[in-house]
Amino acid sequence: MFRTRESSLEIHLPWLDARWAAGKRNGMDLWRRLKPLGFKGSKRVVGEWTTRRRQADKIDLDRLRRVPSARTVARLMTTSRDCLSRSQTVTVATIENGVPALVEARQIIADFHAMIRKKAQKSLEPWIASAKEA
Known part of the structure; x- marks a missing residue:
């Protein structure tokens, strides 16, 4: 049976999405603010999430222009x-x-x-x- 692993960010995604919508786009800053909220993951995890979000936003903007x-x-x-x-x-x-x-x-x-x-x-x-x- 194939089982997917839950990301350490999973429970923090609503908070991250709200921060992102408010214009907070710096991965290191987001990671620092997540630590007091109980996030145990690394800076890399948050950095990769911000990179994926930037790429997704760029793709959405490119699609809207066409x-x-x-x-x-x-x-x-x-x-x-x-x-x-x-x-x-x-x-x-x-x-x-x-x-x-x-x-x-x-x-x-x-x-x-x-x-x-x-x-x-x-x-x-x-x-x-x-x-x-x-």
Whole structure:
């Protein structure tokens, strides 16, 4: 059986995330402040965490600067929010801020998917009637 080892930072991640969001990005300083909170790990562990965070933030910024393709936008807007990564969620939020009509379209698609999954024929009747009129 494969078992993953829990990081010594695991219980301190909420605190680290809050410090990071507040602009505290120095690994050595974060390590010093973690010690009184019961952190037993080394400076290297915190340093590697800060490096990974910097790289993740840079990747997210690079992705936001590029305009996603129509195919990517369609996939992101029709994927359940629970299935999106952090960077995909940020991209969806940016798309929704830029094109508010897509928020309504996304909700209509989600409602339609729910009707189909539940086989709710009565709920489909308004859709069928409007399709016949068009």
